[in-house]
Amino acid sequence: MIGQNPLPMVAVDAEVLAPGRLKRDREWSWEMSRHPSIAAFGLEGGKLLVGGVPVDRLAEQVGGTPFFAYDRALLTNRIRRIRAAFPVGIELSYAVKANPMPAVVQHLSRLVDAFDVASARELRTALDTPLDGAKVSFAGPGKSVAELTQAVAANVTVVVESHTEATRVTAAGERLGIRPRVAVRVNPDFVVRSSGMRMGGGPQQFGVDAERVPALLKDLTRMELDVIGFHIFAGSQNLHTDVLCQAQRQTVELALRLTEAAPAPVRYLNLGGGLGIPYFERDVPVDLERIGANLTELLTSAIRPDLPDAEVVVELGRYIVGECGVYVTRIVDRKESRGRTFLVVDGGLHHQLAATGNLGQAIRRNYPLVIGNRMDDEIDGRVTVVGCLCTPLDLLGNEVALPRADVGDLVVLFQAGAYGLTASPTAFLGHPTPPEALV
Known part of the structure; x- marks a missing residue:
């Protein structure tokens, strides 16, 4: 089977607990326990549960520490909640870049409608799942000729980000005898405030400036391409519901x-996402x-009348x-050091660069953090937790x-399911790569 992950990973079976019935001995007593992400995992015998497994036992099952663990039931429940909030007629795509662990992607392939990938390796991981290649989109600037050729051969939707990329996709299709399916990524002419990362508005390496898209579409009509629509992604990690709407x-x-400038009826419209998660104690979750x-209103009053298909x-x-x-x-x-x-x-x-504040935090703040095998113990005082690397950044x-x-x-550090291992400098100072477990 293609797309094997060279990083060590383990699948751990556990009883899947029903929503709202996570095991716990008593109420959480720590100040950080108010964070909603901690409460979702549950507690038994003074130990944190991940997928129903006590964290100390899980450490033995995966072969020791450090490691990442992802809760299968929480993933399933997350998708269930999104589906309940979103209207029928909105398809849900998973951006594989957030967590490309093959076991996670395999599990989500049965729960979402589509995948978006940003590299050939992510593409192989997506194609290893039961999801049809036609439900995969490939976005991102700087795709190589080899990557574009792989995408065209696999019948995925290539999200073109420039005129140059469109010509390369056309050439790949000619070599393969395939008419490639493409969507145009648009750099919007508006800015989304309060996003962790702005990916639209102003000068951007992403997509084609909105005002230049009509001219590009005119050029695409002269190429052997099936232009199906648009991909518009303006920003990420936004917790402000009004701004997102x-x-x-x-x-x-x-x-x-x-x-109005499209060469054929629009058959694909990717609205992006940008919904953030609460990393810090005072963060307020998005009102899903x-x-x-808002999506229901847009679908019924604006999208369907003009883009019925x-x-x-x-x-x-x-x-x-x-x-x-x-x-x-x-x-x-x-x-102890000087008090x-x-x-x-x-x-x-x-392993977990983001939690150290070195992945974009202007002012460093602590991620939710607990002593996973002492969840019933009372607060003893304040301590500073540091890693094993020879740098004060750790x-x-x-x-x-x-x-x-x-x-x-x-x-145990929480909020580690996205942009953890693969967004960290795993080769720095030569320490082993940690395993990942889908529990």
Whole structure:
């Protein structure tokens, strides 16, 4: 089977717990326990559960620490909640870049309608699933000729991001005797405020400027391409529901304007996503029901009257997987330095870069963090959790209120289901790559 992941990974079976029936002995007592992501996993015998398995037992099953673990039931429940909020007629696409672990992608292939990939390796992972290649889109600037050829041969939708890329796709189709199916990625003429990363508005390496799209579409009519529609993605990691709803409305308005220049009826419209997850204690989760109501209004009043046959897609990555995963690492030393207590663990930024604040945080804040095998213990004081790397950047938790913890205890970082292992410098200082487990 193609698309094997060279990183170590383990599949762990466990009883799937029904929503709302996660095991727990008593109410959570830590200040960080108010974070919704922690409460979702459950508790038994003073130990955190992942997929119903106590975290210390899970560490033994996967072969030790550090490791990433993703909760299969939480993934399933996340998709169920999204489906309940979104209207019929909206297709759900998973952005594989958020977490490309093959077991995760395989599981999601039975729950979502489509995949979006951003490399040949992600493409192979997607094609290894039961999902049809026609339900895969390939986006991102700088695709190589080899990648474009693979995509055309696999019958996926190539999201073209420039005139040059369109000519290369055409050439690949001619070599293969295939008429490639493409969508045009549009750099919108509006900016989405409050996004963690802006991917539209102003000068961008992504897509074609909205004002230049009509001219490009005219050129595409002279190429042997099946131009099916548009991909418009304006930003990511946004927690402001009002802003997200406004961005969806602006995206639909832009798409409808561009359809006037389309060479054929639009059959595909990817509205992007951008829904964020709460990483920090004061973050307020997105109101998914309001997002769904907004999509319902746009679908019925704007999209369907003008684009009756279009496949309308919302593309989510982090929002699907981010809160369903944890990073588990073990304390190897406890030390005092001039009035501060440090817990040194066997993991660090080479596995979970984002949690150290080195992946885009302007002001570093702590991710939710617990001692996974001491969930019933009372707060003992504030400690600083650091990784094993020889750099002061390797900071996982600064002055965190925790129970008394010592060598051998397990530190668990939450919000680790998206942009964890594959967004981290795993080769830095030569430490082993951690396993991943879908539990």
